Amino acid sequence: MSTQTQTETFVLHNRASPEPVVHEPAQEPEPELSPKWRYPKVLSAGMSFFVAGVNDGSLGSLIPYVIRSYGIGTDMVAVIAKRYGTTFAGWLVAALSNSTICQYLDLGPILAVGAALQILAHVLRTWMPPFGLYVVTFFLASLGQAYNDTHANTFVSSLRGAHRWLGFIHAMYMAGCLVSPFVATAVASANQDSQWALFYLFPLGLGVANLALLGVSFWDRMALAPKRRRHVAGMSGGVAAESSGKSALMEITVTLRTPGVWLLSLFFFFFLGATITAGGWMVEYLVNIRNGNVKDMGYVPAGFYGGGFLGRLILAEPTHRLGERRMIFIYAMLCVGLQLVFWLVPNIITEAVAVSLLGFFSGPFFATGISVGSKIFAPELRSSAIAFVFVLGQIGGSIFPALTGIIASRVGVQVLQPMLVGLLGAAGVSWLVLPKDAGLHRD
Template sequence: MPIEAAVISQPRLAHTASCELNNLDQPSASRSSSDTQRQSKPVIPKVQVLAAGFSFFCAGVDGATLGPLLPYIIQSFSINAGEVAVIYACIFAGWVIAAVTNLFLTSKFSFSALLTLGATLQLLAQCLRPWATKPLFFVSFTVQAIGMGYQDTHANTWAGGLPQAHRCLGFIHAMFALGCLAGPLTATAIATATGSGHSQKNGIEAWRMGYFQLIGIHALNLICMLLAFGNPLKQRKTREPIVHLAPATATADTEILERRRSKEALRDVSQLLRMKSFWLIGGFYLFNCGAWSAAGGWVVEYLVAHRNGALDKVGYVPTGFWAGLFLGRLLLAEPTHRFGEQRSIMCLSVICLLFHLLFWLVPNLVAGAVAFSFTGFFFGPFFATGMSVASRLFPRKIQSTALGLVFVLAQAGAAIFPSITGLIATRVGVQVLQPVILGLIIGGAVCWWFIPKVPDHIDGSSD
């Protein structure tokens, strides 16, 4: 996906050119000194990073809202735990569609256009949910996932190429965790404001009212994309110089160029799929994101059914997990970077495993909730650190494609394993959640152990 590389490089080239013009009359030693200073302190596009962070916040709110609402969804649509798996299957289908179409859309549309398309699809999905019947409600999760696949994948890859990428990635993924923190709080508060969550206002059940807040923030997300990254209709891909030709010749050349781009995309993917590093980092994300999503999505149902918790109380337990995840992404990003990213994640995996065992084996609701929160805290730096390492595993030519597909694998794990958990829970009960999460944490740690060693500080500094 070369568009991200083009977007990243343009500001740097423009900045360098303007600095050279301003310094023509300076002594060469002075220019050399100032050039070195500029290279050591590259400029981070703060407005765009904030906009990308807000898009991840929206994704976090949407993803974490599902867990607290599952008991209401099960009652409203008269479905069982196995049928809940259909929702996660719809999410997975959306990510598969996004992964396949992303390869070709990237060669045809601008970076801004893809971000705008993703934001628009997510807004459309939210607009359906307050009124949708069961089939349309389920389909809305596919539409939502496609939108995330376009917007967040490209925003993530773009941030991974910025100066001090570990901090930029840490910020945008902390915003995702902040959204996950806000989602259960607001969803539970709105659903329980009128008692059962099934009382109606203007023909809409109380638990569905929470989706109106999602309509608002996703509308703001679309506006942010347009303001921060520009008008998508005015930005066209210009990977090769434009030559004024006769209409017939121009049309033929355009068709040849499009075929060439499609072949290049397929060739890049073929090269990527032959790399062991891709499957290892992909497995790390597949298992760990599956663990986070299964835990956040099923813990309320688990505490109600297996620990006899009151729904209006345990509905807030996922908030502790997401609060821990948010704080972990903010506070542990820098220590992880300085201590050594690959070594740090291995140590943190062991700590997460211990806290999960505490949550599983201690039959106390409060102690379990605290252990669950600490699990989220130590999971915090996993995503951004993994992306930082992944950006150094792959050749620059296929880096954008690689990071995009790794991101899709992460979201696939977040959809597949909660779905599998639901299917198994239908037969043996929701207590299956605990061994499933345990296995996923171990699987992620094993994949991380075998990832090839990469330099810890690619930018040459620890600042």
């Protein structure tokens, strides 16, 4: 997801602290942490995104096996698995509960809760549970990712030179998406009777390592939220709970009244709609429309994710230097052109190359959006605002894959191509709607 702006001016009045103070007034920064702990924390944030990428990147390769194992159609996969219904519900619950949980927990415990929820989801998946329970695991995984992604983004976006660190952690997400199709396809195709559910042992092990790394690197943030520690003394439990509840509700209200939340969400609405639809349905498209072999086509998403990985690392600095508004729009137009090649040239090799380049040029979108948001939103609203941007953007990531699957069940999966062209074009146009704040273009 995307990094473009300059992040070195992220928190002008909060530079003394390399870490975000969750829901703290900007004039009360925490003491500066030793630089030696800054890098382990960034690495830990990157690991969280890698685990999320492994989860998200695997489903496109597993869909053909899920359909055949459970005896369902593309409409059921769309409505349940592809970020609609249960998955979107996880992001929604996280957005609504984010302000409240920040009243009670500091950064470390919130990240740990997110990691633990993802571990639980993978434990339930490894034995190929009944379809209903398999569906529920998407809620658990998305809820855990929402807590991890939101607060890792908030932490990293407050660091000096944040555009580079955001590029790194979001590249780690794409690295997870790159690795997972290879592992998922290898496991799923290893036997004549596919044991595809055993793939989830891989993200389960990574999830345990992620939780351990979070515990070590954020050891100094494993406590009650600082605000609550200051105010809880001398208050009865009932009064404290009432005060926290009002504060959380007020923060949600102020966040939703911020125009930048809705404008940035519009960009993510179309962008996530395009990338999640492409990642989830391109294998089924190549198998059914281009007559590709299901085992070979399972590796094609790796080209898309590999391109995204390189794009997030290589294009972060040029995008930052040349102007995020201009460059993201140029990238969006290039993506539309590449998508037209994918659609109109009936050659699997050409399409695979086009998909890889599409991933490369769309790579900076997500981290850049977060970078811009971190400048638009006030520090005390940042984690709440980013959470709502994620969940509102996830509406696009939920509706469009589902809509693609529902239409595909009636007219064929070739509907994928016009859907992607329209979404990528809309993402480019919606980027131009964002505020033209001169502060977004300063180092």
